[in-house]
Amino acid sequence: LKSVFVHPDGEYPEPCGADQRLHAPEVWRRLRLRAELIHGIRNFFIDLGFLEVETPSVVTSPGTEVHLAATEVTQRASPGEAPSRRYLITSPEYHMKRLLAAGSPPIFQLAKTFRDGERGVHHRPEFTMLEWYRPWSGLDDILADTEALINAVISSDTVLYQGDIISLEAPWPRRSFFTLLEERAGVHEPRRLTSEEQLYAFVTHVEPTLGRTRPEFVVEYPAEMASLAQTCPHDSELAERSELYMAGLEIANAFGEL
Numbered sequence: 001l002k003s004v005f006v007h008p009d010g011e012y013p014e015p016c017g018a019d020q021r022l023h024a025p026e027v028w029r030r031l032r033l034r035a036e037l038i039h040g041i042r043n044f045f046i047d048l049g050f051l052e053v054e055t056p057s058v059v060t061s062p063g064t065e066v067h068l069a070a071t072e073v074t075q076r077a078s079p080g081e082a083p084s085r086r087y088l089i090t091s092p093e094y095h096m097k098r099l100l101a102a103g104s105p106p107i108f109q110l111a112k113t114f115r116d117g118e119r120g121v122h123h124r125p126e127f128t129m130l131e132w133y134r135p136w137s138g139l140d141d142i143l144a145d146t147e148a149l150i151n152a153v154i155s156s157d158t159v160l161y162q163g164d165i166i167s168l169e170a171p172w173p174r175r176s177f178f179t180l181l182e183e184r185a186g187v188h189e190p191r192r193l194t195s196e197e198q199l200y201a202f203v204t205h206v207e208p209t210l211g212r213t214r215p216e217f218v219v220e221y222p223a224e225m226a227s228l229a230q231t232c233p234h235d236s237e238l239a240e241r242s243e244l245y246m247a248g249l250e251i252a253n254a255f256g257e258l
Contacts, residue, residue, distance in 0.1 A: 055095035088114035108132035210245035
């Protein structure tokens, strides 16, 4: 938000252009709603015994995810020193895992994250991410957390989004990746496709259908699409990865971590 300075005669300048939108009541209603949601998220995890943490936003290495572009920054260690190249985090994952490796209890974080070249209808180069970890728990516990969290911070049994009325009654359906390819993309023997073909069929034909009447968890992804996740005990070609979809949008990603 831009600062508004008082004129020498004591009068405020008239708002114009983008600044005028800040005077709309709807803007402040949404900001209050956002503040209430953040407050509710914090209370939810604190009541469950999680520890809130804050990890670095500027790091020497942004990670190795090939589909994410990190935002570069320059920084001096002390005045007069030559600047060095560093990066804004694409997620707080790696530093939170360092805490886990050091023996942390369950932890959560609301972190500012940055991804270069991601401006669109559903993406921004800067956004707020919630991330949490449960040491010695399984993926089912994380999915149960997700159901409970959303129901705790939304004061309704349903959500209306772009014409879809979505019931939040838990438990939410859990559908395997390959089953969805068969049922909603019409793919016969989906395991015979390459990873690129599987992903194309999923994004094109399956993803838009997900979570239209109830949130849906997609589970049991191909292991090739789930680096850093454990493989499923019953099938080594599948991984303990899940994504939550509502109204055709992926809003959460979870793993049974290695």
